[in-house]
Amino acid sequence: MDEDRRPGFATRAVHGARMPPIDQDAPSVPIFQSSTFRFETSERYADTISFRRPGYTYTRGYGNPTLAAFETLMADLEETESAFSFASGMAAIHTVATTCAGAGDRVVASPELYGGTFSLFRNVLPRYGIEVTFVDAHDHDAVGEALPGAKLFYCETIANPNVTVVDLEALSGLCQNAGVPAAVDNTFASPYLCNPARYGFDFVLHSATKYIGGHSDLIAGVVCCSERDVAGLRNTVIETGATMAPLEAWLCMRGLATLELRMQRHSANALSLATFLEQHPKVDRVHYPGLATHPHHALARRQLPMGFGGMLAFEVEGGVDAGRRFCDGVELAWIAASLGGTQTLVGHAASTTHRQLDAQARRAAGLADGLVRVSVGIEDPDDIAADFARALEKV
Numbered sequence: 001m002d003e004d005r006r007p008g009f010a011t012r013a014v015h016g017a018r019m020p021p022i023d024q025d026a027p028s029v030p031i032f033q034s035s036t037f038r039f040e041t042s043e044r045y046a047d048t049i050s051f052r053r054p055g056y057t058y059t060r061g062y063g064n065p066t067l068a069a070f071e072t073l074m075a076d077l078e079e080t081e082s083a084f085s086f087a088s089g090m091a092a093i094h095t096v097a098t099t100c101a102g103a104g105d106r107v108v109a110s111p112e113l114y115g116g117t118f119s120l121f122r123n124v125l126p127r128y129g130i131e132v133t134f135v136d137a138h139d140h141d142a143v144g145e146a147l148p149g150a151k152l153f154y155c156e157t158i159a160n161p162n163v164t165v166v167d168l169e170a171l172s173g174l175c176q177n178a179g180v181p182a183a184v185d186n187t188f189a190s191p192y193l194c195n196p197a198r199y200g201f202d203f204v205l206h207s208a209t210k211y212i213g214g215h216s217d218l219i220a221g222v223v224c225c226s227e228r229d230v231a232g233l234r235n236t237v238i239e240t241g242a243t244m245a246p247l248e249a250w251l252c253m254r255g256l257a258t259l260e261l262r263m264q265r266h267s268a269n270a271l272s273l274a275t276f277l278e279q280h281p282k283v284d285r286v287h288y289p290g291l292a293t294h295p296h297h298a299l300a301r302r303q304l305p306m307g308f309g310g311m312l313a314f315e316v317e318g319g320v321d322a323g324r325r326f327c328d329g330v331e332l333a334w335i336a337a338s339l340g341g342t343q344t345l346v347g348h349a350a351s352t353t354h355r356q357l358d359a360q361a362r363r364a365a366g367l368a369d370g371l372v373r374v375s376v377g378i379e380d381p382d383d384i385a386a387d388f389a390r391a392l393e394k395v
């Protein structure tokens with residue numbers, strides 16, 4: 001074979017692309033749109049795939065530089081040692097639950113949960129032989145009684161749909177006494193408003209789809225925890241596969257750059273809308289932790305000192321029909337699933353976000369039939385209030 005022969009077209013097209021040398025900073029981390037990474041030798045491959053040396057093997061579970069950059073940033077913002085990224089919030093929750101618990105084990109969970117999480121705990125985990133005990137997370141005596149022997153405690157910082165706030169310090173103390181790992185879904189608060197690891201929580205989870213991404217343009221999840229716990233989650237994900245995609249990690253980093261600004265605006269807009277709704281004659285009740293009438297207002301002031309977030313719920317006078325008619329009457333706000341994006345979204349909780357709960361479970365979660373859930377966006381607050389006033393006129 002001619003040593004100097006120029007490789008053929010196909011070979012040059014396959015092997016010719018090179019990262020150009022660069023010794024300058026760029027404002028964003030490159031997107032490593034790569035499933036696999038080259039090794040110099042078989043020995044290095046063997047050492048890297050066994051985590052005996054640092055490096056990248058395969059993006060599913062083993063790691064990817066863009067995911068690593070996002071994870072390092074998340075760990076810093078949540079004040080944990082490490083973090084691990086997932087394809088969705090549900091993938092993150094499923095992985096934490098199934099890494100901590102297996103057949104014959106028990107999980108203790110608050111019943112005030114995101115609908116998908118409640119359904120996972122009630123319908124899916126039992127199929128794996130994992131028993132879930134639901135205990136009111138505001139009743140610390142009941143939690144203390146349920147914990148011994150459990151493999152995981154699970155709750156939400158600010159819970160769907162009545163925006164209740166749990167006492168993170170008290171709950172983590174109970175978990176530490178019982179030797180039970182504590183996990184909290186911090187999606188509604190975001191790492192800007194609350195850092196549950198400071199109170200001793202072991203796993204801080206996010207649906208990054210919401211405030212972290214912040215623009216309703218991706219699905220992603222992340223868990224912030226110790227390096228040891230990341231290793232456990234990684235071992236599960238290498239086999240189960242729910243990895244975040246590199247583009248999503250990049251979008252999440254772009255979202256995080258403006259998280260503080262957005263959360264300040266979400267919180268200010270929500271407080272202003274909650275105050276407006278509270279005074280409206282056609283509104284029976286407003287649920288927002290920033291209102292003095294909220295049952296956990298004093299706790300929320302301590303635990304969420306930077307703001308009370310962008311989520312609120314309210315009961316339109318007249319029940320189910322009135323709640324639905326209100327949603328059909330808004331024009332600026334959208335009737336839509338999800339939360340944490342730039343535009344204001346509304347939804348009738350019982351028939352949409354909490355459809356997985358039957359009437360009994362809805363009552364247990366304190367969910368009124370006519371409850372409207374609002375993800376308050378970052379629009380001009382006067383325009384949001386005008387839109388809601390118009391829709392309430394039509395009810």
Ligand SMILES: *Cc1c(COP(=O)(O)O)cnc(C)c1O
Binds near residue numbers: 116156187209219339
């Ligand atoms: C949306 C959401 C989830 C699920 O996250 P996905 O990214 O949709 O899988 C979990 N918990 C809370 C509080 C959520 O709002």
